[in-house]
Amino acid sequence: MPAPARLTIDLGAVVSNWQFLKSQATHGQCAGVVKADGYGLGADKVGPALYAAGCRQFFVAHLPEGIALRTALPQAEIFVLNGLLPGEVGPYRASRLIPVLNDPGQVALWMKEAQGAAAAIHVDTGMNRLGLRVDEARTLFTEPSVQAYPWRLLMSHFACADEPGHPLNQIQRDAFFDIAKLLPDVPTSLANSSGIFLGTDYHGDLLRPGVALYGVNPVPGKPNPLKSTVTLETSILQVRRVDPGMSVGYGAAHKADRPTRVATVAYGYADGYIRSGSGKGAAYLSGHALPILGRVSMDLLTLDATDLPEALVHPGAMVELFGPSRSVDDVANDAGTIGYEILTDLGRRADRVYIGAR
Ligand SMILES: *Cc1c(COP(=O)(O)O)cnc(C)c1O
Numbered sequence: 001m002p003a004p005a006r007l008t009i010d011l012g013a014v015v016s017n018w019q020f021l022k023s024q025a026t027h028g029q030c031a032g033v034v035k036a037d038g039y040g041l042g043a044d045k046v047g048p049a050l051y052a053a054g055c056r057q058f059f060v061a062h063l064p065e066g067i068a069l070r071t072a073l074p075q076a077e078i079f080v081l082n083g084l085l086p087g088e089v090g091p092y093r094a095s096r097l098i099p100v101l102n103d104p105g106q107v108a109l110w111m112k113e114a115q116g117a118a119a120a121i122h123v124d125t126g127m128n129r130l131g132l133r134v135d136e137a138r139t140l141f142t143e144p145s146v147q148a149y150p151w152r153l154l155m156s157h158f159a160c161a162d163e164p165g166h167p168l169n170q171i172q173r174d175a176f177f178d179i180a181k182l183l184p185d186v187p188t189s190l191a192n193s194s195g196i197f198l199g200t201d202y203h204g205d206l207l208r209p210g211v212a213l214y215g216v217n218p219v220p221g222k223p224n225p226l227k228s229t230v231t232l233e234t235s236i237l238q239v240r241r242v243d244p245g246m247s248v249g250y251g252a253a254h255k256a257d258r259p260t261r262v263a264t265v266a267y268g269y270a271d272g273y274i275r276s277g278s279g280k281g282a283a284y285l286s287g288h289a290l291p292i293l294g295r296v297s298m299d300l301l302t303l304d305a306t307d308l309p310e311a312l313v314h315p316g317a318m319v320e321l322f323g324p325s326r327s328v329d330d331v332a333n334d335a336g337t338i339g340y341e342i343l344t345d346l347g348r349r350a351d352r353v354y355i356g357a358r
Contacts, residue, residue: 001040001155001210002233002236002351003320003350004266004267004349005016005232005233005234005235005266005267005271005347005349005350005351005353006232006233006234006349006350007230007232007317007346007347007350007351007352007353008230008231008232008233008284008353008354008355009041009042009045009180009353009355010227010229010230010231010355010356010358011045011046011049011227011229011309011323011353011354011355011356011357012150012355012356012357013052013215013227013228013229013356014041014046014051014214014215014229014356015047015049015052015053015215015356015358016227017212017213017214017215017226017227017229018030018032018053018055018209018213019053019133020158020207020225020226021193021196021207021212021213021226022207024038024074024196024197024200024207024299025196025200025207025275026086026200026203027153027203027205027206027208027241029057029187029205029207030055030206030209031055031056031057031058031059031079031189031206031207032047032050032055032057032058032059032209032210033058033059033192033208033209033210033213033247034050034059034060034069034210035059035060035061035062035065035081035210036061036224036344037065038345039210039211039213039214039227039341039343040295040338040341040344040345040346040347041214041221041229041230041343042071042352043060043069044066044068044069044071044072045063046070046074046213046355046356047071047073047076049357049358050267051075051076052358053358055076055195055242056075056077057076057077057079057206057208058073058076058078058079059078059079059081059083059100059208059210060078060079060081060224061081062080062081062082063082063088063091063092063097064078064153064215065080066078066080066084066092066095066097067091067095067097068193070095070096070097073295074150077098077118077152078095078096078097078098079097079099079100079120079153079212079272080092080097080098080099080100081096081100081103081107081122081130082100082102082130083099083100083103084099084100084101084102084106086107086109089109089110089113089114089153090092090358091297091312092107092114092117093114093117098118098120098152098153099118099120099349100119100121100122100130100153100155101119101121101122102122102124102131102132103131103132104129104136104137104140105134105148106180107119107121107140107268111146111149113216114151115148118149118150118151118152119151119152120152120154120155120189121137121151121154121155122155122156122157122310123132123137123155123156123175123176123179123338124156125156125171125172125175125176125179125207126156126158126159126168126171126172126175127158127159129343131140131156131157132205134270136176137179138179138182140156141150141183142178142182144241144320146183147182147183147332150318151158151183151186152186152187153185153187153188153189153206154180154187154189155181155188155189155190155193155204156190157173157190157322158172158190158191158192158194158195158198158202159172159357161191161192161193161194161195161197161198161344162194162203162218162219162220162263164197164198164219169195169198171217172190173190173198173201173202176188176190176204176230177204180204180303185302187204187205187206187207188204189204189205189206189208190202190203190204190207190208191203191207191208191209192208192209192210192211192255192279193209193210193211193213193216193218193227194212194218194219196209196218197218197219198213200227201260206258209338211339211343212226213226213229214229214230214328214343215227215229215230215327215328216291216332216338216339216340216343217327217329224289224327228323228327228328230317230322230323230328230343230346230348231260231274231320231322231324231335232267232269232320232321232322232346232347233318233319233320233321233322233323234265234301234318235265235266235314235315235316235317235318235348236264236265236313236315236316236317236318236319237264237265237266238263238264238312238315239261239262239263239264239305239314240261240262240264240311241254241259241260241261241262242259242260242261243256243259244256244258244259244260244279246283248262248293248302249293249294249295249296249297249302250294250295250297251294253278253279253294253295253296254279254293254294256304258306259306259309260304261304261305261306261310261313262274262293262295262302262303262304262305262317263290263302263303263304263305264301264302264303265283265300265302265303265319265321266299266300266302267299267300267321268297268299268300268301268350269296269298270298270299271299271347271349271350272342272345272346272348273296273301273321273350274296274335274337274342274345275295276335276336276337277292277297277334277335277340278292278294278295278296278313279292279293279295279333280292280334280335281334282303282326282328283301283303283320283321283326284319284326285305285308285312285313285317285318285319285320286319287316288307288308288309288312290303290304290305290308290319291303292302292304295330302318303323310346322352323343328342328343
């Protein structure tokens with residue numbers, strides 16, 4: 001029995017986005033960030049599609065994500081961002097995963113126990129979240145044993161890359177490339193999706209895009225250079241007439257001011273339609289807009305179908321909640337959040353259909 005909602009994921013568009021992002025690099029190296037199950041699209045599908053297109057480096061957040069991804073990608077380099085906890089050297093080595101080491105203790109533990117296996121080092125240049133402090137890095141990187149170790153990658157992460165004018169971008173870049181001089185043979189990696197568009201002097205040797213692979217606009221306020229990758233459609237369950245003066249949904253938040261035809265569809269906040277999107281934006285059916293009325297319920301949304309041809313609006317008809325007619329960024333703007341959150345919450349109860357795989 002099919003689920004009432006269908007999430008169509010275009011792996012061809014993901015690959016094409018990766019190729020476009022890679023084309024921005026002067027050195028030509030571009031990884032794929034597939035943490036949080038490929039931002040909700042399915043790391044086990046996105047990973048192999050990118051690998052087939054030539055991507056060889058992947059980033060996840062958690063060790064278990066890396067272990068799972070190893071099954072889908074037997075040959076790729078898989079970096080794990082969240083670092084190394086005591087007792088994890090064994091599991092990292094067993095799955096040939098590359099830890100991103102975030103403090104001097106993690107660096108020491110890996111050097112002691114990992115017998116020369118590959119690892120990355122993260123220097124925190126302004127997030128104050130994960131990574132070595134710059135002064136810690138400066139001390140550590142002058143130790144002969146650290147200098148002699150075959151580090152795979154030296155990285156840092158931008159706090160404000162989506163605001164090109166923010167002064168922290170340049171401060172972080174300068175701090176990063178300054179500290180990188182102490183380990184001149186180690187490849188560098190600095191730019192996430194938005195960072196790529198700050199210019200090539202913000203890149204380093206390996207780009208690390210995540211959200212832009214999945215079609216979210218990395219340059220807010222400018223036209224999105226990337227392709228949309230996801231379409232979410234859901235079924236109309238019931239169509240009803242609501243008389244003027246009656247209300248719709250919880251809190252009686254919408255009051256009908258005209259005879260209104262309401263289409264109730266099978267998608268709510270438990271599916272990932274964030275509740276702050278109540279009463280904002282519209283769904284689409286054959287090019288017609290159906291404005292969202294009243295509050296988002298757990299399992300349902302109510303849409304204004306008054307202005308649509310009656311024959312189109314019937315139980316079982318599918319409406320598009322986002323996709324070609326309404327981007328993930330539009331949904332995010334309406335709900336007061338960012339495309340990242342919409343994507344990673346995507347279609348928990350939906351059937352998934354993958355298209356465009358080679
Ligand atoms: C999530 C993440 C990325 C990818 O960021 P996007 O903004 O999605 O491109 C890159 N680097 C690190 C350290 C991250 O945590």
